[in-house]
Amino acid sequence: MGSVQKILLIINLVVVVAGAGLVYYSHNILKPKPTDQVAEAESLKNSAVEQSQVKSVPMKKFVVNLHSRGTRLRYLDVEMNILPFHDDQAALIKASEYIFKDVLIEIASHLSPDDLDTLSGKILLENKIKKQVNAKLGEPVVKQIYFSGFIVQ
Numbered sequence: 001m002g003s004v005q006k007i008l009l010i011i012n013l014v015v016v017v018a019g020a021g022l023v024y025y026s027h028n029i030l031k032p033k034p035t036d037q038v039a040e041a042e043s044l045k046n047s048a049v050e051q052s053q054v055k056s057v058p059m060k061k062f063v064v065n066l067h068s069r070g071t072r073l074r075y076l077d078v079e080m081n082i083l084p085f086h087d088d089q090a091a092l093i094k095a096s097e098y099i100f101k102d103v104l105i106e107i108a109s110h111l112s113p114d115d116l117d118t119l120s121g122k123i124l125l126e127n128k129i130k131k132q133v134n135a136k137l138g139e140p141v142v143k144q145i146y147f148s149g150f151i152v153q
């Protein structure tokens with residue numbers, strides 16, 4: 001054999017041995033720590049209990065003029081309860097009540113009264129409010145919005 005073939009054979013042998021060593025190392029030496037199932041279940045349980053005890057923040061009753069094609073003035077009379085992701089965000093929601101009102105005016109004024117009278121219209125309104133308020137606050141704060149009063153006239 002030529003010297004070039006011997007060198008290529010040695011390089012090939014080194015690569016194969018290194019690959020086999022890497023496979024052995026990754027399968028036998030680098031094992032993740034086993035998950036403590038009891039501790040993980042307890043952590044999930046505590047998290048669920050904590051999240052289920054978050055109280056909603058009531059907002060004051062608010063009236064928004066709606067866009068109507070006729071001469072008759074139409075409006076939305078709404079009361080909202082805001083459910084935050086965490087209890088410590090309730091103060092932020094209360095301090096940001098003006099943001100909720102601004103976003104509600106902006107969104108509802110572009111919707112027709114017929115759209116708001118439907119269940120899908122209410123869900124659409126809720127989703128748009130949540131999305132825009134969370135964007136303006138810069139963090140996910142609003143988890144759910146409950147309409148305790150919702151009258152379209």
